[in-house]
Amino acid sequence: xxxxxxxxxIGMMLSLPMVAVAEDDTRSEPNVRTERVPAMRxxxxxxxxxxxxxxxxxxxxxxxxxxxxxxxxxxxxxxxKAMAWNLTAYIAYEKGDEKGAIKAYQQVLAQSAIPxxxxxxTLYALAQMYMSTSQWKAAVGTLEDWFKIADEPTTDAYLxxxxxxxxxxxxTRALRPIEKAVADARAKGQVPKENALLLLRSIYYSQNDYKxxxxxxxxxxxxxxxxxxxxxxxxxxxxxxxxxxxxxxMMAAHDLGLFSAESDYLALSQLLMAADVPFRxxxxxxxGMDKNVVERNLRSLRQLADAWVLAKDYDQAIEALQAxxxxxxxxxxxxxxxQMLYEEGRYSDAVAAADRALGKGGAADQDQVYxxxxxxxYELERFGDARTAFGQAAKYEGSRQVAQQWLAYLQKEQERxxxxxxxxxxxxxxxxxxxxx
Numbered sequence: 001x002x003x004x005x006x007x008x009x010i011g012m013m014l015s016l017p018m019v020a021v022a023e024d025d026t027r028s029e030p031n032v033r034t035e036r037v038p039a040m041r042x043x044x045x046x047x048x049x050x051x052x053x054x055x056x057x058x059x060x061x062x063x064x065x066x067x068x069x070x071x072x073x074x075x076x077x078x079x080x081k082a083m084a085w086n087l088t089a090y091i092a093y094e095k096g097d098e099k100g101a102i103k104a105y106q107q108v109l110a111q112s113a114i115p116x117x118x119x120x121x122t123l124y125a126l127a128q129m130y131m132s133t134s135q136w137k138a139a140v141g142t143l144e145d146w147f148k149i150a151d152e153p154t155t156d157a158y159l160x161x162x163x164x165x166x167x168x169x170x171x172t173r174a175l176r177p178i179e180k181a182v183a184d185a186r187a188k189g190q191v192p193k194e195n196a197l198l199l200l201r202s203i204y205y206s207q208n209d210y211k212x213x214x215x216x217x218x219x220x221x222x223x224x225x226x227x228x229x230x231x232x233x234x235x236x237x238x239x240x241x242x243x244x245x246x247x248x249x250m251m252a253a254h255d256l257g258l259f260s261a262e263s264d265y266l267a268l269s270q271l272l273m274a275a276d277v278p279f280r281x282x283x284x285x286x287x288g289m290d291k292n293v294v295e296r297n298l299r300s301l302r303q304l305a306d307a308w309v310l311a312k313d314y315d316q317a318i319e320a321l322q323a324x325x326x327x328x329x330x331x332x333x334x335x336x337x338x339q340m341l342y343e344e345g346r347y348s349d350a351v352a353a354a355d356r357a358l359g360k361g362g363a364a365d366q367d368q369v370y371x372x373x374x375x376x377x378y379e380l381e382r383f384g385d386a387r388t389a390f391g392q393a394a395k396y397e398g399s400r401q402v403a404q405q406w407l408a409y410l411q412k413e414q415e416r417x418x419x420x421x422x423x424x425x426x427x428x429x430x431x432x433x434x435x436x437x
Contacts, residue, residue: 037113038077044070044084051087060091067091071107078111082118085111089125102129120149124157131164139164155184159196171203178203191223201232210239221249227258234267247271254284262294269303278310298327314344325353331360331369338372342379350376367396367403374406383410 047070054063070076070084089104105126109119123146130139143161147153162178165171178199185192197220204213214236220229230253237246250268259265265288272281285304288294301324308317321329321337329337338353354373358366374389387410393403 037115038079040079040083041077044076044080048080048083048087051084055087055091055094060095064088064091078113079115082108082111082114086118086122093129098129098133102126102133105129116149120146120151123149127160127164131160134167136164136167140168155181155188155193158184159193159199162196162199166199166203171206174199175203192219194220194224197224210236214240214242221252225256225258227253227260227264230256230258231264231267243271243274247275259288260293262288262300264288265294266300266303269307273307273310278307279313282307282311282313282316296323296327298324298329298333301327302329302333309340314340318344318346325356331357332365334360335365335369335372338369338376342372342376345379347376347379351380365398367393367399370396371399371402371406374403378406378410383414386410 047066051063051066054060054066067084067088070080071088076084085104085107089101089108092098092100092104105122108114108122109126114122123142127139127142127146130136130142140161143157143164146157147161150157158177158181162174162176162181165174165177168174178196181196182192182200185196197216201213201216201220204210204216214233217229217233217236220226221233230249234246234249234253237243237249247268250264250271253259253264254268259268265285269281269285269288272278272284282304285294285300285307289296289300289304294300301320305317305320305324308314308320318337318340321333321340325334325337334353334357338350338357341347341350341353351373354369354376357369358373370389370393374386374393377383377386377389387407390403390406390410393399394407396403
């Protein structure tokens with residue numbers, strides 16, 4: 001809670017002239033009786049001064065005893081009682097007795113005639129006490145009374161009223177004073193207080209006003225840079241279809257070294273991929289893994305592989321797919337690995353990956369696994385095994401035609417190779433006969 005205004009009240013009390021002339025408090029104020037304020041007499045002034053001396057010496061109980069005669073005595077006038085209750089409130093607050101302080105302030109306001117300045121200060125201090133004790137409705141009512149008589153409401157006062165309404169979840173009424181507090185600060189060339197901006201952020205969020213929420217978050221990022229503000233700013237831009245700004249906010253958070261969660265790296269990587277910057281997307285995700293912030297699980301490894309594929313760095317993509325397959329990737333993922341290994345000319349590895357995919361079972365494109373395996377086996381010149389693989393592929397309608405074509409080709413290729421072998425063998429035999437003769 002903000003520091004109470006009781007200290008300024010005490011100073012005001014001790015600076016009052018000790019005269020026999022009353023203050024003419026006849027200003028027209030709503031809900032305030034315009035009565036002539038009685039004068040503070042010399043006896044009362046001395047008692048109040050003595051009580052202050054005891055307070056300064058931290059002899060609070062003696063100070064309270066000194067004040068009791070003024071508070072409760074029949075000879076004290078309204079003004080003297082009000083000042084005695086004011087000091088009582090201060091002592092109660094210093095002793096940690098917030099309820100006692102509130103009751104004392106209520107007694108100050110209950111006096112029939114007190115100076116307008118005292119009423120104004122007391123209302124504000126009482127409102128702060130209500131806020132401190134979570135009495136939101138009482139705080140709102142007291143602050144509204146204070147605003148009716150305040151000469152120049154401060155930025156903090158608007159913020160206090162808005163905070164009270166916010167606690168009551170009356171966001172409609174909370175919005176105007178909080179916006180006023182922020183606007184006043186800016187008009188004075190000041191940075192709005194962080195808690196004022198946070199209240200605005202929450203209210204705009206509750207109203208689904210993501211555009212204004214983004215504006216507030218931008219100010220928070222510029223002046224109170226924290227991870228949560230940058231991440232939320234990016235999210236707000238996303239809600240308003242400003243993807244380039246969303247990416248810029250996430251990149252700024254990364255470059256400022258604010259990333260601390262796995263979701264930060266995953267989200268930025270996805271945004272970079274959507275923006276057609278896959279190489280940087282892969283780098284960001286790899287960075288998160290290297291820092292042990294991003295877990296090397298199936299989800300992250302699959303995303304890393306996608307980024308490397310789009311970046312056309314197939315060696316890195318294969319490494320990520322292999323890790324994903326070991327991390328529990330399904331048959332579909334392992335099929336993808338087998339296809340990439342085949343395309344990179346790593347035929348033995350492609351066969352091994354295809355066998356792992358078949359071992360996992362459940363692949364929607366299981367026929368394609370057999371096709372890839374058959375192709376890799378052909379490149380390894382393992383024609384018999386290739387025919388077996390294509391034979392399995394031919395059992396599926398989707399791959400039957402291509403499998404049968406390969407089976408026919410393999411049959412012809414085998415026949416061609418057999419004929420070529422016979423010719424070579426015959427030629428070799430002829431050379432041996434000639435040499436022996």
